[in-house]
Amino acid sequence: MSGAKKVTDLAAKAGKAIDWDGMAKVLVSEEARKEFANLRRTFEDINNQLQTKYSQEPQPIDWEYYRKGIGAKVVDMYKEAYDSIEIPKYVDTVTPEYKPKFDALLVELKEAEKASLKESERIEKEIAEMKEMKKRISTMTADEYFEKHPELRKKFDDEIRNDYWGY
Structure with a gap:
């Protein structure tokens, strides 16, 4: 399996694993909803490009065709240069660096969510008291x-x- 094919397969799996609707339900402000819609649209566009444009293997070069039209010496020189190209393997150095930071942010997010819910309950209670006060x-x-x-x-x-x- 080629590198491009692996990337497209991983992107497809990632797209299926994301609970877009679940995340959208959590959003409160209209601005957050707009930004989330932009993020989702961008993700789907990139995923679509990966699935169509970059998942295909390049067509093999027909060296004989070019030898007939251009000449064997020039084509052999290009073929030799083409064959000598080594594309380095990608080594992921980013994931180990961001993973602990991301996990720490998730913990911080959960704590902020709990604090937000407590504050929301307090505000709701205060609003109810104010409404009662307004009536009386x-x-x-x-x-x-x-x-x-x-x-x-x-x-x-x-x-x-x-x-x-x-x-």
């Missing part, structure tokens, strides 16, 4: 308000005790 504010007494906010009662009592009236 017109009929609420000062004592009922201070019952929910004892720190404000203490502040007002201290100001009255110290004869501080805000001016």
Whole structure:
């Protein structure tokens, strides 16, 4: 199997392994959705190119055809140069370098996700309290308000005790 064929096979497997819909459900902002759609479209374009354009083996050179048209001496010189070309094998030095960083980022992401969910719950609770307060504010007494906010009662009592009236 050629190197190009291996790359296209790996790209095809990677494309199937990605849960695009699952990731899209997690996105919150419209800007994130647009960027995600761009990423997905770019990935699919590159994957498509790998599957079509770069997966094909190059056509073998018909040296005899060129010998007849150009001449044996020139073609033999080119054939010798062509045969002497050595394409080095690709050695992956990037993956070992990025893998620990990526794993650390995943751990950090999970922690940020947990913190975000906790903050979201706190905000939802606060919104519910504000909505309740909005409903009751017109009929609420000062004592009922201070019952929910004892720190404000203490502040007002201290100001009255110290004869501080805000001016």
